[in-house]
Amino acid sequence: MRARAAARLTDLGYAAGWQAVQRLPEPVARGAADAAGRWVAGRGGRGVRQLRANLRVATGGKLDTEELDALTVRALRSYARYWQEAFRLPRLGTERILRDTVLLGQEHLERARVQGRPVVLALPHSGNWDAAGVWLVDWLGGPFLTVAERLRPESLYERFLAFRETLGMRVVPLTGGPRPSSEVLREWLAGGSSVCLLVDRDLGSGGVGVEFFGRPATMPGGPALLAAQTGAALHPAVSRFSERGWVHEVFPEVPLDGGPRLRDRVTTAMQAVADAFTDGITRAPEDWHVLGRIWADVPPDPPAGGRG
Structure with missing residues (x-):
């Protein structure tokens, strides 16, 4: 019963967000998505830390800590842009997308x-x-x-x-x-x-x-x-x-x-x-959105406070 209720809440949350994003003016929707991407990056959850580790591999390990952190933030902003656009694609229309x-x-x-x-x-x-x-x-x-x-x-x-x-x-x-x-x-x-x-x-x-x-x-x-x-x-x-x-x-x-x-x-x-x-x-690389594990020997990065 509890699991069913949680699933129902998840679906209702997506539906509400879907409708809200479609109704917003495009500049507002983009700004909100960008802020959400920054917020998720700042929380540093497991998926974010896995993305950071994946991006380290994708950039050949050439970035220092600050550069990799900045790339990870850009990648989460890009991922948020994907979701914002995905919700709005029917409203954008084929003509605009092709143009x-x-x-x-x-x-x-x-x-x-x-x-x-x-x-x-x-x-x-x-x-x-x-x-x-x-x-x-x-x-x-x-x-x-x-x-x-x-x-x-x-x-x-x-x-x-x-x-x-x-x-x-x-x-x-x-x-x-x-x-x-x-x-x-x-x-x-x-x-x-x-x-x-x-x-x-x-x-x-x-x-x-x-x-x-x-x-x-x-x-x-x-x-x-x-x-x-x-x-x-x-x-x-x-x-x-x-x-x-x-x-x-x-x-x-x-x-x-x-x-x-x-x-x-x-x-x-x-x-x-x-x-x-x-x-x-x-x-x-900032447009590659993989928050899951790709390589068996590349686990999520440790939390920010434990990277020393």
């Missing part, structure tokens, strides 16, 4: 289109991937399929699913659906439609080993496996913010020719995806 979007590497997608092939886009949690989805729906002239982690409470997951489908995306749950998500994705691609997957965190147990920012990590092999099974073009892409809008960078197609065995080809391809992520994230 303020810069797409780098569009020629790679055009090549796949000329070849009549669907696309598997692999992305990290960087910039505003929902805004990238709005651009992609417009370019495709129809929906793409993505996978979403089930949130708790279930009503909150349903709220986010409905929101993303209003943007033109189609969503299948990572777990708990009527059919395995991998099966649904494969059928979608076989039918000629495209897929987007966020893959810089391995949420399952079947990831493949890669070097990510020079350290061993695991990433889901799904993007490469799907491309190998269906003939789709596999493209890494990384998003970041500009002052007024969004920059999305699409990298060249990743070949699936890493050896005679399927697993070897998948591992080699996912290493190429990890390398593209490293390249793209390095351009704007």
Whole structure:
């Protein structure tokens, strides 16, 4: 009973915040989100300290304490901007999003289109991937399929699913659906439609080993496996913010020719995806929003008072 009440309160809190942010004038909403990001950074919770540790790796350990603290604050402000924009995307509208979007590497997608092939886009949690989805729906002239982690409470997951489908995306749950998500994705691609997957965190147990920012990590092999099974073009892409809008960078197609065995080809391809992520994230590390653990040997930083 207590857990149900807490879940209901969580959902009501998100719903109230969602409605409030949509009603605010854009400058006010941006200012409130920026203040919230600073506040969260100042609290120094476990997620913030994990983000700080992740950013140390992403910047090659070259920043001193004050520089890393400042980067972490910018990253939390960027993450708050993502949520503020996510809540307001339907109000912003497709025309505004397209106007303020810069797409780098569009020629790679055009090549796949000329070849009549669907696309598997692999992305990290960087910039505003929902805004990238709005651009992609417009370019495709129809929906793409993505996978979403089930949130708790279930009503909150349903709220986010409905929101993303209003943007033109189609969503299948990572777990708990009527059919395995991998099966649904494969059928979608076989039918000629495209897929987007966020893959810089391995949420399952079947990831493949890669070097990510020079350290061993695991990433889901799904993007490469799907491309190998269906003939789709596999493209890494990384998003970041500009002052007024969004920059999305699409990298060249990743070949699936890493050896005679399927697993070897998948591992080699996912290493190429990890390398593209490293390249793209390095351009704007403050826009990489991962407050969870990426590397087994990189735990959260200690609290500020215990770093001596």
